Amino acid sequence: MNKVIATVRKNMKQYTMMLALAFIVLMFQGLTGGKLLLPMNVYNIINQNAYIVIMAIGMLLCILGSGSIDLSVGSVVGLVGACAGILIMKWKWDPYLSILLCMGVGILVGAWQGFWIAFVKIPAFIVTLSGMLVFRGATLILLQGGKAIPVFPAEYKQFFVGTTPEFIGVWEVAGMKIYLTCLLLGILIAAVFCLTQVISNQSKKRKGYEYATPGALTVRMVIISAIVIWFFTLLARYRGIPSVLLVLGVIAAVYTFITTKTVLGRHIYAMGGNPKAARLSGVNTERLMFFNYVNMGFLAGIAGLVFAARLDSATPMAGDGFELDAIGACYIGGASAYGGVGTVSGSVIGALIMGVLNNGMNIIGMDVNVQKLVKGLVLLAAVAFDVVSQGHVTLPSFLRFGKGKPEKITAR
Amino acid sequence: MASTILRMENITKLFPGVKALDNVNIDVTEGEIHAIVGENGAGKSTLMNVLSGIYPYGTYTGEIYYRDELCAFRNIKDSERRGIAIIHQELALVPHLSIAENMYLGNEREKAGVIDWDLTNQQAAKYMEIVGLKENPRTLIKDIGMGKQQLVEIAKALAKDVKLLILDEPTSSLNENDVKKLLDLLLDFKNNHGITSILISHKLNEIEYCADRITIIRDGKSIETLDKKADEISEPRIIKGMVGREMTNRFPARESKPRGDVAFEIRNWTVYHPLYAGKKVVDDVSIKIHHGEVVGLAGLIGAGRTELAMSVFGRSYGKQISGTVLVDGKPVRILNISQAIQDGLAYVTEDRKGNGLIISNSIKHNLTLSRIEFVSKRGVIDKDLETIRAAEQKEKLDIKAPTVEQYVENLSGGNQQKVLLGKWIFARPDILLLDEPTRGVDVGAKYEIYQIINQLALEGKAVLMISSELAELLGMCDRIYVMNESRLIAEFSREEASQEAIMGCILQASKGEISA
Structure with a gap:
């Protein structure tokens, strides 16, 4: 029994944010009288938050690499949306080509900012603050004083809003429609997950590393498979897979791979942990910093395409304030403001926490002003919890319970 | 008969999972210099943190009596009020504030919150004179050297009317000249100002020079107190107490001889200061190192040794x-x-925390960082291979940690230094430029690092060893180059080299500079 508790405690930190998300979901499920997890609402939550998640992943790399943020992403969303509007609707260019060109715009924006930050060494905060104004200004100019360009063609929207086509068919049971492709995909993902878990555990066992006991492994596989399949069942009951979920899934998978498995990722963590030591170890820190901001521009560009599709128009103020959501998502997800600490999955969860919070508060009809206040406090609480639970600080004695003894001292 | 100023009785301090201090007893006599020695991780700094209130009363067990009064310090302010001041190894000065501002930080000369700058600067000048710091009180900290910064810290303590001064490894970043000045200053405090000092140090010759009594701490326990008047105090005697065994040889013998061929050579190397245009930091230096040879580079701090090594290393x-x-x-x-x-x-x-290691990462990640391509394919890391290679390296260098997943920040100084060395050995270099490879490392770990260096030489690698400890260079090197004020001024073979000869030629070169 003690061993079980010890195992739970050891893995607790890793799952804290996931538990926080689960808690918030259950809380709003209760408060909204079950409306939060209705298939249609889950579908909406995904569409409402996909662009934030995409930006949060880019933001994470910036934060990881140097502890610096990008304030311009909201304006870049607006700019790229405006470009898409002009290319596709005004000039009637091919939507596919236009999508590629818009991604190019994002990359150019990133290269511009990366140049000043990485090579001229102007603090990122200042460069991106400037970018925030410059790109918003450019958006307004492109849209000729702020006139929105409405209605994108279907070819464009198919990638970013709406649903992927149904390949297999719809199964009607007990008055419910079940989209089978979606269901199958969920089962497939769960199966692949279980398979990789078993294989990696076997290989660990063979090479003599610490490996999970069959019991622990089974529990983990069952819980995660159940969540995955349940989630896809929800979607299958509404319309199937939102296409943006696929975009998001690919991006999250690619960046998880980059950060955990590649030399590039390791170098980013090293640079964030100690830039001088990383440089003296042969890491080209300038190029890496440049890459981080180019990448941020690229992902902000994709977020801009998604958001324009969702609004179904290119509007001058699109993306206003998004930077704060993206940054907040990273910090809620456990990234360190000093750099070097954080994960892609953490940022995705952080963004989902923000998203569910928004959606839940909307459903229960909370005053918009109060909503802002709650979000601000949640951000602070999440980071404070993280800092205190890592034991880097001891609270002043009047905040401690018990007889004024610090519970944990890590100073040596 | 002098009275006892401080008595620490049965001090025990627990950290989660570790007993850092175990029934430590120390008494310090008024007006003496009391040295505390022990290996890294023996508990010296913890003990001083208990004394100065950094670990407040109640977080440890045992009693502290200051002038026969039981102390219950809740924080540093409490201990400072009683005249106890601690100067940490890493100086706590604000670079962009002036000397005077730093000295009175937290202790401002003010009336109703308004600072009297004339009084501040005047009083600062007074204390700066006592410590022999010839600078304008308005000079910014960033513009003066490490040695002078150390003096600012001491002057700051004096300004608080200190009675008991605690110095935690004060000389670890000073050159031999400044060390002597600092130790003489402590003797002056003792003789003329009635200030008692507690000196924590690794450097036994310094302790021999100025301490009246020496308390040895090992594994969190106070082992013994030696008295200069009663006991024979010598380096071997102190080392025996510290490591619990005799260490006859401080430097391991090397079996291998340098081979004939030159592995590495620098010709006419000149480097200018990155900020001050026209200032040469390395001036026309030429050196060569053979395969299997350990070559020393001696000189005062600021002589241009680090600058030479770093400029060669990829500019x-x-x-x-x-x-x-x-x-x-x-x-x-x-x-x-x-x-x-x-x-x-x-x-x-030389700066393992600042420039060498990523202390928030694991041992494994640090070890592989400089040559991660050895454990990766097409940019993708083979994590299993990485773990195996890192574990081999940990084994080879005897890095004391449960696994390679351990974070570097949780290791002792000696083990961190071994990780730093291991990281570069992992890169399979042929030429190693070691800058102060044993700085801030205890006697036992030093010996192990020397063994590693010998092993590298045995494998035929060329080693350049920069060190401010002459004894270390004399004990380890086949040849020694001497640098002074950016220039190479002498070269000694192992047989010719001696402490006197090297110091002599440095002093002469400095003098020549002045007369020229």
Whole structure:
């Protein structure tokens, strides 16, 4: 029994944010009288938050690499949306080509900012603050004083809003429609997950590393498979897979791979942990910093395409304030403001926490002003919890319970 | 008969999972210099943190009596009010504030919140004179050297009317000249100002020089207190107490001899300061190292040794670098650090926390960082292979940690230094530039690092060893170069080299500079 508790405690930190998300979901499920997890609402939550998640992943790399943020992403969303509007609707260019060109715009924006930050060494905060104004200004100019360009063609929207086509068919049971492709995909993902878990555990066992006991492994596989399949069942009951979920899934998978498995990722963590030591170890820190901001521009560009599709128009103020959501998502997800600490999955969860919070508060009809206040406090609480639970600080004695003894001292 | 100023009785301090202090007893007599010695991690700094209130009363067990009064310090302010001041190894000065501002930080000369700058500067000047610091009180901290910064810290303590001064490894970043000045200052405090000092140090010759009594701490326990009047105090005697066994040889013997061929050569190397245009930090230096040879580079701090090593290592320091580098007799152009690593160079920095390690990462990640391509394919890391290689390295260098997943910040100084060395050995270099490889490391770990260096020489690698401890260079090196004020001024073979000869030629060179 003690061993079980010890195992739970050891893995607790890793799952804290996931538990926080689960808690918030259950809380709003209760408060909204079950409306939060209705298939249609889950579908909406995904569409409402996909662009934030995409930006949060880019933001994470910036934060990881140097502890610096990008304030311009909201304006870049607006700019790229405006470009898409002009290319596709005004000039009637091919939507596919236009999508590629818009991604190019994002990359150019990133290269511009990366140049000043990485090579001229102007603090990122200042460069991106400037970018925030410059790109918003450019958006307004492109849209000729702020006139929105409405209605994108279907070819464009198919990638970013709406649903992927149904390949297999719809199964009607007990008055419910079940989209089978979606269901199958969920089962497939769960199966692949279980398979990789078993294989990696076997290989660990063979090479003599610490490996999970069959019991622990089974529990983990069952819980995660159940969540995955349940989630896809929800979607299958509404319309199937939102296409943006696929975009998001690919991006999250690619960046998880980059950060955990590649030399590039390791170098980013090293640079964030100690830039001088990383440089003296042969890491080209300038190029890496440049890459981080180019990448941020690229992902902000994709977020801009998604958001324009969702609004179904290119509007001058699109993306206003998004930077704060993206940054907040990273910090809620456990990234360190000093750099070097954080994960892609953490940022995705952080963004989902923000998203569910928004959606839940909307459903229960909370005053918009109060909503802002709650979000601000949640951000602070999440980071404070993280800092205190890592034991880097001891609270002043009047905040401690018990007889004024610090519970944990890590100073040596 | 002098009275006892401080008595610490049965001090025990627990950290989660570790007993840092175990029934430590110390008494310090008024007006003496009391040295505390012990290996890294023996508990010296913890003990001083208990004394100064950094670990408040109640978080440890045992009693502290100051002038026969039981102390219950809740924080540093409490202990300072009683006249106890602690100067930490890492100085706590604000670089962009002036000397005077730093001295009175937290203790401002003010009326109703308004600072009286004339009074501040005047009083600061008074204390600066006592410590022999010849600077304007308005000079910014960033513009004065480490030695002077140390003096500012001491002057700051004096300004608080200190009675008991605690210095935690005060000389670890000073050169031999400044060390002597500092120790003489402590003696002056004792004789003329009635200030008692507690000196924590690794450097036994310093302790021999100025301490009246020595308390030895080992594994969190106070082992014994030696008295200069009663006991024989000698380095071997102190080392025996510290490590619990006799250490006859401080430097392990090396079996291998340097081979005939030159592995590494620098010709006419000149480097300018990165900020001050026209200031040469390395001036026309030429050196060579053979395969299997350990070559020392002696000199005072600021002589240009680190600058030389770093500028060679992929131009990581300086501007307008000129000169030739030859590896195995062939000229190479090294323009950046990754080229330097490719060409078989390794630079082990003197500042392991600042420039060397990523302390928030694991041992494993640190060990593989400089040559991660050895454990990856097409940019993808083979994590299992990485773990295996890192574990081998940990085993080889005897890094004391449960696993390679351990974070570097949780290791002792000696083990961190071994990780830093291991990181560069992992890169399989042919030429190692070691900058102060034993700084802030205890006697036992030093010996192990010397063994590692010998092993590298045995494998035929060329080693350049920069050190401010002459004894270490004399004990380890086949040849010793001496640098002074950016220039190479002498070269000694092992037989010719002696402490006197090297110091003598440095002093002479400095004098020559002045008369010229």
